[in-house]
Amino acid sequence: MDTKLKILVVGPIYGGSLPTAHYTVSALKEMEHEVEFLDFSTFRDSYFKIDTVTKDNEHRRSLKDIYIGFLGEIAMAKAASFLPELIIVIAQAPLTPKVIQRIKGGGAFVSFWFVEDFRTLLYWREVAPYYDCFFTIQRGEFFDELKKFGVKNYYYLPQACSPDVHRAVHLTEEDRRIYSSDISFMGAGYFNRRIFFQGLIDLDFKIWGTEWDYLSPLVRCIQKNGERVSPEEYVKIFTASKINLNLHSSSYHEGIDPAGDFVNPRTFELAACGAFQLVDYRTELDSLFKIGEEVICYRDLRDLREKIQYYLVHQDEREKISARAMERALKSHTFKDRMGEMLAVILEKSPLNSPLLKGGRREIKRQGINNVEGMIKNAGRDTELKNFLSQFRGEENLSLKSIIEAIENGKGSLTRTEAIFLMMEQFLTEK
Amino acid sequence: MKNILILNLTRMGDLLQTTPLIAGLKKKYPDSKITLLANKTFAGICSDIPFIDEVYTFDIKQFTPESGGEEPSLLKIYRYLDGLVDRVKSKNFDTVINLSHSKLTGIFSSLLNAPDIRGITSTDYGHRVIRHPWLNYFCNIIFNRHYNRFNLADIYQKSGDVEPFSKKLFLNISEGGMIFADEFLKRNGFKEGDMLVGFQPASSRPDRRWSSDSFARLGLELMKRYGAKIIIFGVPSEKGLGDEIQAKMNNHLNPPFLKGEVKGVINAVGKTSVGELASLLKRCHLLITNDTGTMHIAAALGTRIVALFFAHALVHETGPYGEGHIILQAEIPCSPCSHHTNCKNPLCKDYITVEDVITAVEILKSQESVGIGEISRAIRNRGLEKIYHGQFQKVKPFYSSFDSDNMIEFLPLIKRPVDLSDIVGYAYRAMWKKVLVSNGILGRFQPSPLIESGVSLHCKEIAEKIKNHFEIRTDTTANQLDDVLTSFGKLIELGKEGISVTHDIIKKVSKAKFDVEDIKELGNKINCIDENINLISLTEPSTGPIVSMFKFSKENLQGNNILPLAEDTLQLYNNLTTEAKLMKQLLEGIQYIFQVS
Secondary structure, three states, X not given: OOOOOEEEEEOOOOOOOHHHHHHHHHHHHHOOOEEEEEOHHHHXXXXXXXXXXXXXXXXXXXXXXXXXXXXXXXXXXXXXXXXXXXXXXXXOOOOOHHHHHHHHHOOOEXXXXXXXXXXXXXXXXXXXXXXXXXEEOOOOHHHHHHHHOOOOOEEEOOOOEOOOOXXXXXXXXXXXXXXXXXXXXXXXXXXXXXXXXXXXXXXXXXXXXXXXXXXXXXXHOEOHHHOOXXXXXXXXXXXXXXXXXXXXXXXXOOOOOOOOOOOOHHHHHHHHOOOOEEEEOOOOHHHOOOEOOOEEEEOOHHHHHHHHHHHXXXXXXXXXXXXXXXXXXXXXXXXXXXXXXXXXXXXXXXOOOOOOOOOOOOOOOOOOOOEHHHHHHHOOOOHHHHHHHHOOOOOOEOOHHHXXXXXXXXXXXXXXXXXXXHHHHHHHHHO | OOEEEEEEOOOHHHHHHOHHHHHHHHHHOOOOEEEEEEEHHHHHHHHHOOOOOEEEEEOOHHHOOOOOOOOOOHHHHHHHHHHHHHHXXXXXXXXXXXXXXXXXXXXXXXXXXXXXXXXXXXXXXXXXXXXXXXXXXXHHHXXXXXXXXXXXXXXXXXXXXXXXXXXXXXXXXXXXXHHHHXXXXXXXXOOOOOOEEEEEOOOOOHHHOOOHHHHHHHHHHHHHHHOOEEEEOOOHHHHHHHHHHHHHHHHHHOOHHHOOOOOOEEEOOOOOOHHHHHHHHHHOOEEEEEOOHHHHHHHHHOOEEEEEEOOOOOHHHHOOOOOOOEEEEEOOOOOOOOXXXXXXXXXXXXXXXXXXXXXXXXXXXXXXXXXXXHHHHHHHHOOOHHHHHHHOOOEEEEEEEEOOOOOEEEEEOOOEEOOHHHHHHHHHHHHHHHHOOOOOOOOOOOOOHHHHHHHHHHHHHHHHHHHHHEEOOHHHHHHHHHHHHHHHHHHHHHHHHHHHHHHHHHHHHHOOOOOHHHHHHHHHHHHHHHHHHHHHHHHOHHHHHHHHHHHHHHHOOOOOOHXXXXXXXXXXXXXXXXXXXXXXXXXXXXXXXXXXX
């Protein structure tokens, strides 16, 4: 593409789409566009600091709304100074419909890349109609839904790899000692992974990444105390493992989503590293890789265990398959390929020009709750209850959570009062 | 006189599934007083359940704030719970049967100080324990649903040490109710001789509802084929859904320019009390329903049912309790959904097509003179399977039947390829029936040569059942069975190790003086054995039910005194070993019969 554009990329505060934002920026720069990255992850700590300010959920929510509004102002200020022709907003970026409209009022063409599952994260319904172009990693049913919500310009743009980062690396002896295993998994401990991977704990299996459950039998497989793993480190894991597992996340399946459609970034990253992977089947997978030649799929635990046994002893096949996968990924599935496709669509859609405005404010809501002194006063003749409540003196509003924490930290057998509060916790949960 | 409290805070359907237990207890102890503690939202039906002497209600909803309103007062809730505990406790129950899974009911039951508490209860320190082998099973099978072949109603009966006898649920209909039904139907144009088909399109959760579109198309097809009259049921909050189905049927039959209304659709949503609903269901020839309380009412009244099961619903657990119903279970690999999850893509409800339901209705209609087991046999013998197979493409159709122990089972209506969970599931059914015997808090099984010799008989029965209802794929099934057998073998070995180490502990601690370090070392060995037992169940999930029972039972062990703890532990290893042995024998026997035939 010959046209060189001024592009502002807006990233998320945190989350799985953050790497996508970084790789998007790198790819655009490599394509010699004038790119600036508004990296909201630098505001992450302050965003989470809000949780430490108050325990009141309503207050937290209000403060976060204000903060998001403030980040929206930053986005507008950035756009006003940089004067981009195109703004690419990456999934989970904190832009509200109001901010999107005002940015658009400045004249830039604003597109969004929704690299999430439309069934799980529903915020797309609120924002999608406001973008000039909406890119997705799913199609079919999602396109029908987008149409229903009045979105006109939507395009399928799957995830990709970034060959600068995702590449085969040389391993030292020390690296091999740390990272080698028969099978490995690199990723977060989602519900389905926590359950499904328990079926592999008799194998030489290393699990890397965050959010794993330490009370689960998988604890023996978790590496590095479940700490975050950097991209530099995880390509070493990919290279050092005989078999890399890939299981698309789900919060409501015990293993594989039988109707899963989109393909996750890991599939492309593993392929680009020349690493051998076993991946759960996805309906979009065979439009991106040749199943059986470039990637091998499994359909359930029994099938996976059989394939693990087979490929562990067939190194030559592993190598051939992963070499083919690497060739495919580097040829067709890089972020540069994706950005090329995205810009081609956008240029066809719009004349690109600029400036911007600013604005945006929110309100705080307040609500009263259980007052400790009032409760003690009203406990009446129930001295056991009174005594129990008096330990919370000093707290203005008493929450059931504080009560339960106090009971859990207590010692000895439960009093009747404590038992009733425990019952109440369940009672309110079940309501 | 026995004074029994049954605690069931779940939904209306679960209450109805409790009725064979209540009837069984009354039969066993005619002088007993039976009290039910139920959730207030679903307590309306209790007055029509026979054999209940008193009902207490648990009002969870009263503290739900109106939208935007104040949070509930903790003190107010506290007083309510405190008062309820006092009132129930004052009745001095000698037996409390807790049929709920929740921690809430566990704490509640423990506060009643009854001598015999069954189900989830709580120790003085707030730890959960489960008492009674069948309720231990009830709580652990949630984690191994693929292998459960017992219906809730049968599990409930067993938890009261009642031998199933009724083959039905119990519900009374008043004379007033029947008069209401006659008048209601007459007012809505129903004539004697009309075929009346009930629809229950709603359910407790949206992802457990067949689509309104499908119900509307089904209604039209039933009217076209049989001249049926359709009556749509539901509570007031489901009115929108009833209207939607009716409107869809209207639009289809009467294009808007005709401005007509479909004759023969009665929209009764929100217009009936529970008693009135029951009397109308009694008049229906057939009910088409999701897995709902209405389905269980119809089952209690003997109305034929075509039930649509998908999402969390699993036929073996909550299928309609009665002979000759048809249940269509969506066939999707992730079925059933895990409890406590919300599927974002509930495709399975579209797996059941209008044509599938029509086929089921055809089968039920042709069954009026013959038993449904006969129909299933006739389908097989007359080679009609291929025709039906073509129709049930993404559905497993089942029919309900009772075995020789009067326990319900759901058998495939047409032959389909057997999978491992079917074989293992049937073997488990036979095994648990033998070993889940109430003989104390922990006790499930006393090994005896009599039971072990009974195994070969069961092999034949199970193999026969599988051969009659499934297509056998000897190659894949045999390979998979080999893996399963190896795992049960490993469990037996670990169980024996557990027995040997606990024997050592008992021997040592029985002496006047013993070395604590010795015992600690043996304790470590036990931990190691338990870890390996758990590992087997994770890598070969078909062993899960036994291991899960073992783990739950171990959690139930109480006290600080080493000797009784070791003796109880020994019994648990004995149970584990014997259960694994029985499963291995059963499965080897079945495999042998398949190979020979």
